[in-house]
Amino acid sequence: MDLDVFVTTHSPEWERLDRLARRGRRLTGAEVDELVELYQRAAVHLSQVRSGAPDPAVVARLTTLVARARSAVTSPGRPAWRDAAAFFTVGFPAALHRTRRWWLSTALLTTVVAVLVGWWVAAHPEVQSAIAAPSELHEMTRPGGQYETYYSSSPAASFAAQVWTNNAQVAALCLAFGAFLGLPVVAILLLNAANLGVGLGLMAAAGRLDVFLGLIAPHGLLELTAVFVAAGAGLRLGWTVIDPGPRRRTAALAQEGRAAMGMALGLAVVLLVSGIIEGFVTPSGLPTWARIAIGVTAEVAFLVYVFVLGRRAGRQGSTGDLDAGDLAAERPTAA
Structure with a gap:
C-alpha cells in the first residue's frame, strides 16, 4: 500500500466525516445517511491501514475519527x-x-x-x-x-x-x-x-x-x-x-x-x-x-x-x- 496516495485520496472523505461528527451539530436526514456511510468507510480504511501500512500518525488520526463518528451515529440525541x-x-x-x-x-x-x-x-x-x-x-x-x-x-x-x-x-x-x-x-x-x-x-x-x-x-x-x-x-x-x-x-x-x-x-x-x-x-x-x-x-x-x-x-x-x-x-x- 502506498500510504501517501491512500491518505491523499481519502482525506476529503475523512474531513467531511469530521465535520458531520462534530459534537453539537444538528444534522438533516440526508446528512445522517452520509454520516453513517462515511463512518463505515473510515472504519474499513482504519483496518486497511493497520494491516497494510501501520503508520502511527495515520492510525491515531483514523482511530480518533472513527470513535467520534461512532459516538455521533449512536448518540441518543440532544439533551432533554x-x-x-x-x-x-x-x-x-x-x-x-x-x-x-x-x-x-x-x-x-x-x-x-x-x-x-x-x-x-x-x-x-x-x-x-x-x-x-x-x-x-x-x-x-x-x-x-x-x-x-x-x-x-x-x-x-x-x-x-x-x-x-x-x-x-x-x-x-x-x-x-x-x-x-x-x-x-x-x-x-x-x-x-x-x-x-x-x-x-x-x-x-x-x-x-x-x-x-x-x-x-x-x-x-x-x-x-x-x-x-x-x-x-x-x-x-x-x-x-x-x-x-x-x-x-x-x-x-x-x-x-x-x-x-x-x-x-x-x-x-x-x-x-x-x-x-x-x-x-x-x-x-x-x-x-x-x-x-x-x-x-x-x-x-x-x-x-x-x-x-x-x-x-x-x-x-x-x-x-x-x-x-x-x-x-x-x-x-x-x-
Missing part, C-alpha cells in the same frame, strides 16, 4: 433540557401564534355568551328564583358569602394545586375532544360560559359586580385565555377532520394532533401560573387594584409571548410540530 428550551422558546409560541385566529374568535364568542347570560340572570328575578331559593342566593352573594370565601376555603398551596389540576384537565379535554369534529369542545365552552354568566348575573343583581370582577380578574384573565387557546386548538383539530387541505387526512390529523398535544403540555405551565395567582393572590389582603394589576401583568406577558416570540418562530418556519429530523418519512402527495 435543550428540547425543553426549544419547545418553550420556539415550538409552543409558534403553535399559539399559528392558531391565534381560532382561539381569539373562541374567546370573543364565549365572552359574549357569558355576558348575555349574566344580563339575562341579573335582569330577570324569575330566572334567579329558578337557580336557587332567595335565602341561598343571599348566602352566595352577601359580603363574606360563598363567592368570596370560595377562594380562601382551603390552604393556598392545596387550593392552587387543585385549581391547576382541574383547569389542566379541562384544557386537555378540549384538545383531545377536537378530533370528534369539535362538538364536545363547543359543549365545554357553553358550560363554562353559562357558569361564568350565572355568577356574573347573581352578583350584579346583588349590587356587588365590582367585588365579583375583583375576585375573577386576577387569575381569570390568564386562566380563561388558556382555556380559550385549548378550545380553539381543539376546534381547529376538528376542522382538520372535515377539511385537511392538500394533505392526506391521516397525515393532517397526525400533524395537528402532535401540535395539540404539545400545546397541552405548554398550557399546563400557563395554568400553573394562573393557579398560583388564584391560590395566593386572589384571596390575599392586597387592594383590589393591586390584585387586578397582577392578573393584567400576567395576561400581557402571555400575549407578548404569543405575538412576539410566536410570530418570530412562525416566520422561521416552526409550526409547533416535531422537527423534520424527528419525523418518519412520508409518501409525497399531489397538491
Whole structure:
C-alpha cells in the first residue's frame, strides 16, 4: 500500500466525516445517511491501514475519527433540557401564534355568551328564583358569602394545586375532544360560559359586580385565555377532520394532533401560573387594584409571548410540530 496516495485520496472523505461528527451539530436526514456511510468507510480504511501500512500518525488520526463518528451515529440525541428550551422558546409560541385566529374568535364568542347570560340572570328575578331559593342566593352573594370565601376555603398551596389540576384537565379535554369534529369542545365552552354568566348575573343583581370582577380578574384573565387557546386548538383539530387541505387526512390529523398535544403540555405551565395567582393572590389582603394589576401583568406577558416570540418562530418556519429530523418519512402527495 502506498500510504501517501491512500491518505491523499481519502482525506476529503475523512474531513467531511469530521465535520458531520462534530459534537453539537444538528444534522438533516440526508446528512445522517452520509454520516453513517462515511463512518463505515473510515472504519474499513482504519483496518486497511493497520494491516497494510501501520503508520502511527495515520492510525491515531483514523482511530480518533472513527470513535467520534461512532459516538455521533449512536448518540441518543440532544439533551432533554435543550428540547425543553426549544419547545418553550420556539415550538409552543409558534403553535399559539399559528392558531391565534381560532382561539381569539373562541374567546370573543364565549365572552359574549357569558355576558348575555349574566344580563339575562341579573335582569330577570324569575330566572334567579329558578337557580336557587332567595335565602341561598343571599348566602352566595352577601359580603363574606360563598363567592368570596370560595377562594380562601382551603390552604393556598392545596387550593392552587387543585385549581391547576382541574383547569389542566379541562384544557386537555378540549384538545383531545377536537378530533370528534369539535362538538364536545363547543359543549365545554357553553358550560363554562353559562357558569361564568350565572355568577356574573347573581352578583350584579346583588349590587356587588365590582367585588365579583375583583375576585375573577386576577387569575381569570390568564386562566380563561388558556382555556380559550385549548378550545380553539381543539376546534381547529376538528376542522382538520372535515377539511385537511392538500394533505392526506391521516397525515393532517397526525400533524395537528402532535401540535395539540404539545400545546397541552405548554398550557399546563400557563395554568400553573394562573393557579398560583388564584391560590395566593386572589384571596390575599392586597387592594383590589393591586390584585387586578397582577392578573393584567400576567395576561400581557402571555400575549407578548404569543405575538412576539410566536410570530418570530412562525416566520422561521416552526409550526409547533416535531422537527423534520424527528419525523418518519412520508409518501409525497399531489397538491
